[in-house]
Amino acid sequence: NESDVEYVNRLSHIVAQLKSATLIEKPAFICLQELPSSVVERDGLKKKLKQSLDKYSFHAINHRKTGSYLATLYDGAIYNCHELLTAAISTVALNEGLSKRILPIVFLHKVTHESTLVVNVHADFCKDVKQDVLALFECAKKLKITNVMLIGDFNRDLLCDTDDYSKHDISHALDVNYRLNEVVEVNTSISSSLSSHYDATNGS
Numbered sequence: 672n673e674s675d676v677e678y679v680n681r682l683s684h685i686v687a688q689l690k691s692a693t694l695i696e697k698p699a700f701i702c703l704q705e706l707p708s709s710v711v712e713r714d715g716l717k718k719k720l721k722q723s724l725d726k727y728s729f730h731a732i733n734h735r736k737t738g739s740y741l742a743t744l745y746d747g748a749i750y751n752c753h754e755l756l757t758a759a760i761s762t763v764a765l766n767e768g769l770s771k772r773i774l775p776i777v778f779l780h781k782v783t784h785e786s787t788l789v790v791n792v793h794a795d796f797c798k799d800v801k802q803d804v805l806a807l808f809e810c811a812k813k814l815k816i817t818n819v820m821l822i823g824d825f826n827r828d829l830l831c832d833t834d835d836y837s838k839h840d841i842s843h844a845l846d847v848n849y850r851l852n853e854v855v856e857v858n859t860s861i862s863s864s865l866s867s868h869y870d871a872t873n874g875s
Contacts, residue, residue, distance in 0.1 A: 682707070682716050690723045699746045701727065702774075702822040704793035706740035713740065720744065728752070734771040741774040741823075743791045750778040753786060756814055760788060763810045768798035768826075775807070777816060785817040792823035800825060 673681070689701065701724070707713045713733075720742070721729055727744040730752070734740070745752075756777035765773070774791035788811050794800050804821065811819045 678707075679712065679715070682712070683719060686716070686719045686723050689720075693724060693727075699749055700778075700789050700820070700822065701744040702789070702791040703742045703744075704739070704791070704824050706731070706742055708738060708740060717742070730774065730776055732774045737771045737795070739772040739793050741791045741793060743774050743776055743789060745776075745778060745789070748781075750780060750787070753777040753779045756786060756788075756816065759814055760807070760810055760816075763806050765803040765806060767803045768795040768800040769803035769807075770795075770798075773823075777814075786815075787818040787820060788816045790819070790821045790823075792821055792825060794823075794825045796826035 692698075693701070707716060717729065717731065720727075724744060726746060726748060728747040729742065729744055731740070731742040757775065760775045760777055763775075765771075769792060772793050772795055776789050776791075778787045778789060779785070780787070788807075790807060807821075808819060
């Protein structure tokens with residue numbers, strides 16, 4: 672088992688890796704899942720993140736009942752958090768694998784004024800997520816949010832081109848009505864993680 676010292680050192684290494692990656696990739700958003708459950712360790716990690724990634728602003732949420740601790744960092748030089756839209760999207764009723772396991776934030780681009788919903792996800796692998804995802808997209812449409820991004824760990828196969836659907840595969844039911852990749856642009860680095868983009872201007 673990992674000792675407390677080893678665990679803290681590993682977290683420090685992760686922060687150092689993130690800092691190196693941001694210097695190269697310059698992401699607008701960073702979504703983290705599985706933050707430490709200990710308040711002391713979680714606060715320590717937040718402090719390291721803010722020190723190492725000082726150009727990024729920080730939002731976090733702790734779903735104690737599900738043990739889902741999430742953090743989203745964003746480039747404050749490019750985006751502002753839209754508190755009213757964020758509050759509205761946070762009222763969406765979720766009843767499946769995303770319930771109390773997401774951190775949704777709406778951002779406004781400082782130059783273009785386009786709105787972007789970023790949903791930090793750490794899904795419950797024992798429950799379906801299809802209806803939860805659709806509910807978020809429907810609410811975004813009603814609120815006239817320009818873009819939607821789902822970023823994180825869905826704990827399931829999300830590849831749209833597979834015929835080997837698992838019980839809780841998000842793409843299966845969506846394909847029955849309309850292909851997931853016709854609604855969003857999907858990029859997957861590994862099959863259980865998803866970053867999706869919805870363009871409201873196309874009326875999809």
